[in-house]
Amino acid sequence: MPIVAQQSTETDWVSRFADEVIAESESRAPGKPVVVASGLSPSGPIHLGNLREVMTPHLVADEIRRRGYEVRHLISWDDYDRFRKVPAGVEGTDESWAEHIGKPLTSVPAPAGSAYPNWAEHFKAAMVASLAELGVEYDPISQTEQYTSGVYREQILHAMKHRGDIDAILAQYRTKQKPKKSQKPVDEAELEAEEGSGAATEDDGSGSAGYFPYKPYCGGCGKDLTVVTSYDDETTELAYTCSACGFAETVRLSEFNRGKLVWKVDWPMRWAYEGVIFEPSGVDHSSPGSSFQVGGQIVGIFGGKQPVGPMYAFVGISGMAKMSSSRGGVPTPADALKIMEPQLLRWLYARRRPNQSFKIAFDQEIQRLYDEWDALERKVADGTVLPADAAAHSRATRTAAGELPRTPRPLPYRTLASVVDITAGHDEQTLRILSELDPDNPLKALDEARPRLDRAENWISTHVPADQRTVVREEPDTGLLASLDEQGRESLRLLLEGLDTHWSLDGLTTLVYGVPKIMAGLAHDAKPTPELKVAQRSFFALLYKLLVGRDTGPRLPTLLLAVGADRVRKLLGA
Structure with missing residues (x-):
């Protein structure tokens, strides 16, 4: 039985969305779990911009859980998407991976040396570990499993039967000019983050033989470079040819499981199938004529409604030029969690509205962020914190399931960084210095300062250039x-x-x-x-x-x- 919440004094964005989502869910599906959703494409390293796709619904779902409602946070792994390109700088790959472009991500070999069976599983693994560390509770859905096991068969047949209606909706946007891209200079990392998975720009199923919202993966080469040439609604016989290898066949779509709906139809189909009430989307899915807007009209064909769906803004990175050039991309949640505690990373997403951009620091700015966080902790402790700041702090430090593990003695990050810089991580020296910080209450063991100490040490060793490290003189000048x-x-x-x-x-x-x-x-x-x-x-x-x-x-x-x-x-x- 849901807890009837009293009028909240919190003015944070999470509470406002939770109010809206609960009202919408009770209107659409009273008595049923509230469904929120995220989608992630494991087409390469899943970066900190993608994390907003998860953290936005997670924070809303967690607030709803705190109020006593049952919530399902679905994370769809879009691992049946096509392999679009070989990401730059991924260790264990070379130009030979380009031969797999067009195949499902789960059919592409993992990078050499990987412990995982395919490309998608390789890149999912790091994100799964990061989400566990961040306290994100969710129900995973593999779209490869959904499609290849026939879960969406009725929805696929329904889409093909109503392809004329879908085509008419899409036709409203095909002749419209795309808005011009901003001419402002952006760095390489920002460009990559804005690209997203590429699903937003996928073709919509148009072809010379007519409109078909379904794309088979070729039975010859396994790629999606196929063209549907005919379809019979009565028998569900579908004929296609492959432009990559010349293979052609006719299949019964009522029995065939090697293909998927095109993205602009697939997404609204899932909204209806899963009963999604809340799902945010990035800029690439939210512009006029893009997936979210078009999906809002197509979802009705499947008997569903468009979710409450705020657009979320870009997540920037400071101090990552060195890493971007070596990796060929923007950093991942796992990269961030090596240098900051989960609470700090959660707080960065919780304290800003989804439509506000912000930066995650990998440079000296991380010390200022930690100072700001510690100041907030002191205000919470002494009762001088503002309500919205208290709400963001609460969402950062705990979930409905309980408090996240924390550092017993959270010494200032900049102090820890300075100490490990000078001692080069020598435990005995580090303990000596840290124990002298406060003689009245000395640190007795380094574990009291962990994991924050480990994060500071990682930051010094991986993000402070050698020429900026501190080397104490051996002899007087x-x-x-x-x-x-x-x-x-x-x-x-x-x-x-x-x-x-x-x-x-x-x-x-x-x-x-x-x-x-x-x-x-x-x-x-x-x-x-x-x-x-x-x-x-x-x-x-x-x-x-x-x-x-x-x-x-x-x-x-x-x-x-x-x-x-x-x-x-x-x-x-x-």
Whole structure:
């Protein structure tokens, strides 16, 4: 029995869609589970733009579950789609895979060395693992299994019987000019993400012999480069020829299972067959005359209704130029989960409305994102959080099934990154430094800081170029020390004098910011002035040069802790 929710104070987009979807479901199919859907084509690495196709309905479905309703989130693996092209940069492939273009994805060999039986299963596997880590509950549907087992037989025969009606709907759009593409410059990753699976631009079944919404896969070469030449509604005999290999045959469609409806008919057929109430779609499916709009008219032929279907916007990536060039594509959820915890990734999708674009950081920006997340956690803990932010936080950290596993001691990500940068991941040194961050409540074991620590270490090792890594000097820079004026020597003396009494993260922060204040004759709690900020920057640059031989580096309090008091004294000339 559904829980009757009180008027919600939440103003987040998820609650609003949940209200709409529940009302629509009770209107269409009272008493039945609410059905939301996603579709993913495992035609190559499934990227973070595709993840929005899953996270948008997942978050809505989870909110509906929280209210006590039964929900089914269907994820259709479009693994019976044609293999369109060989993606660039996929390890274990070469130009020979091009010979499989036109075959179903489940009939294409997996990349060399893969543990999976075919191309589709190979690329599904990483996404399945990522969805489990993200806490996404769903019912998987393989379209290969659906079509080849005859599940859609009645729907296929119905579509062929009503092909004239379908053709008339499609004809309204064939003569319309496609809107011109934006002339703004976009990067390679954005172009690839906008392409989607390619289903949005598939042919609609038109041919010289008439309109047929069904396309067989050839019995000779296995490709879909076939043309239906005739069809008999009474006997269901269908004749086709293959333009790739010349094969031709006549089959009974009432018994034949080696083909599929064209995309613009397949999608609305599934809406009706599955009773889908909510399914978002990307820009490529949502423009005038595209799949979602046309499907809204075709779905009536199958006795169904178009789902509530918001368009979702582009998901951008910052700091991925290096990875894009090596992989030939945009990063996947698995790539993101190597450097960030599931809660942070869920939050990025939960806090923005589907029609708002946003970026996922793989560069230095990830540290700022983590700072923002930790600040939100503190507001939630002390009760000062705004309702919409509280809702996004709740959706990020838990599902209707319970809370996602979390790091017991979530130390600041930028601190963890700095420490593993300096220690090169040496566990004993890392624990020593982290245990000194808060002497009153020292970290006792690295597992308390995991998995966030592991994510920070992965980020440092895979996304920070070698020339930006921190290397602590082995010996003092005697030339620089000798060249210091009296003011420079005095500032170092004050710092060294305060090390023992300030040896914690907060203490060292106070110390390094306080030395320039003392030098300027100010109190330790003096407000920063433009002149003081200049003096602090000069002092920090001096410390960086003496410790790591550069003008900048990790935050100085963290760097000092990582280097250790004895070595700091040595490098600063004590």
